[in-house]
Amino acid sequence: MGEVAQRLRDAAQRLAAVSDTPRLDAELLMADALGIERQALLLDPARYDVPADFDALVERRMAHEPVAYILGYRDFWTIRLAVGPGALIPRPDSETLIAAAVQHFGAAGPRHILDLGTGPGTLLFAAMSEWADARGLGVDASDVALGYARANAIALGLADRVGLMQGDWAAGVTGRFDLILCNPPYIAESEALMPDVADHEPAGALFAGADGLADYRRIIPDLPHLLAPGGIAILEIGHTQRISVSEMADAAGFAVACRQDLAGRDRALLLTFA
Template identity: 65%
Template sequence: MTVRAAIAEAAARIQSETPRLDAELLMAAALGVSRETMLLSRLGDPVPEGFAALVARRLAHEPVAYITGSRGFWTVEVQVGPGVLVPRADSETLIEAAVAHFAGTAGPTRVLDLGTGPGTLLLAALAEWPEAHGLGIDASEKALDYAQDNALDLGMEDRARFRLGDWANGLDGQFDLILCNPPYIGTQEELGPEVRDHEPAAALFAGPDGLEDYRRIVPELRRLLVPGGIAVLEIGWTQGEAVSALVREAGLAPAIRQDLGGRDRAVIAS
C-alpha cells in the first residue's frame, strides 16, 4: 500500500473533527519528515512499518500531539506529551489580541505567562517580539521541563525564564503584557475521551462554574501591569460577561475578543 492510500484508509477510521489531517500528521511522523515534505514528495512511497501503531493509538483517542510529540502554534513548534495541555488553535486569539494592541509600537519588552504549560503562549510572544524577555509560571514541574526544552529548541533560552509557582502568588515586578490560559471548565461539564482520559485535569477544571482560577488571577493583574499594558485571558465561550465583571471589580477595563469561529475567546484587561 502507498502512503497516499494508507492515509485515506486511516482517515476513514479515525473519529475526530479532523480525520484527514490527523492521518497526515501521523504518517509524516512515521516517515520522519514534515507534513509538507510528505505531501509534496512522499505520497507514492510504501507505508512505513510504524504507521499502523500510531493509528491504533489515535483510535484509542490519544491526542495527535502526544503521539507525534509536538504541536504547531502561531509561528513556533512546541514539544508536548502526557502531563501537559495540548496547545489549541483557539488560543492563538490571545496572541492576535496582543499583536493588535501593540501595533505601531516597539511592542512589549517584558511578558508574563501565567500557567505557561509547555511555554506555548510565552514562546509565541517572544517569537513575535524578538527584543522582548519573558517569565513563565506554572504549578507543574513536568510542564516546566517541557517549557525549558522548548525555549532551548527555539533558541530563546536567554530570553525566557520559567518558575514553579501558584499563579501570581509572591510574584514581583511589572509587565507590559500578561498572557494566561487558565483552567476554565466546570467540574460538571462532560468532555470527550481524548481530553478527559489523556490531558491533565489540573489544567482543565476550575470548580463548579469554571471561574475559580479567574477569581484568584484577576485581582493580581493591576499591580503586575505597567501603565498602558494589557492582560489577555483565555475564556470559555460563555464566560465573557462573568470574567469581564471580575476585571471591572479589579479596577481594570475589559474588552472581549472573539476567535475565528465567532465565539468569545479572550478577555483583554487594560
C-alpha cells in the first residue's frame, strides 16, 4: 500500500469518531492539500506524496469543523459554491427542490426566479445554471452570506443576470416570479444538533422558534402576491413537517404537492395556484 493510501486509511479511521462520512472527508482533505480534485486522487493515489499540511486539516476536522469550511467550498447540483463561517452549507437534500423545478419547467424554464434566504446562492444559482435566459433575485438577512453569494455569482458567470439584496424574507420584494425557491430555517430551538453544525453554522439559518415553523408562518402569506400565473413556489421542509406546512399553504390558497429526497423523506413542498 502506498503512503497516500495508508494515510487516507488511517485518517478515515480517526475521523470515524466525528463524521458519518469519514473516508470521503479524508479523501477531500487529502485532495485539497494536494491542490487537485478528489477524482484525480482516486484514479492514481500512488503518484502523489503526502502533503505537509494534511495532518493539520485532519485535526481541524477532528475538532468538528465542517469539511466545507475547511475546503472553502461545497459542490451542489452542477455548481461549486464558495462557503465559509456565516453561510449555511449546501446539503444534498436541497437538490430535491432543483430536481422538482427542472421536472416542472423542462427546457423552457422560468424567466424570473426568486430565492428567499439565498445564503451563498445555493438554490438560486443551481436553478439559474439550468436555464441560460432566467434572471434571478436572491434575498437574505445576512450580509456575510450575501458576500459569499456575490462572489459565487461572479465565479459562476451569473453576475449580469442576478440581483442580490439584504432583506427580511419577502419584505420590500416587488414583481412576480415564475419560480420561487426557499429553504428557510425549520429546526425547533430545543432540538440538539451535531457539534459540526451547532458550533459552526449560523443559528439564524437553522432554528425557527419553538416548533420550527415560525418562518413558514411569515413566508407563505406573501407568496400569492409574488408568484406569477402558472408559476410554482418550492419550499424545503423538515421531514416531519409536511402536514403542518401544507395546511398553511392550503390556507393561503395553494394546491400542494410533496417530493421526497433520495432517502425517501418528505423534503420539498410544491405550491401552485389552486
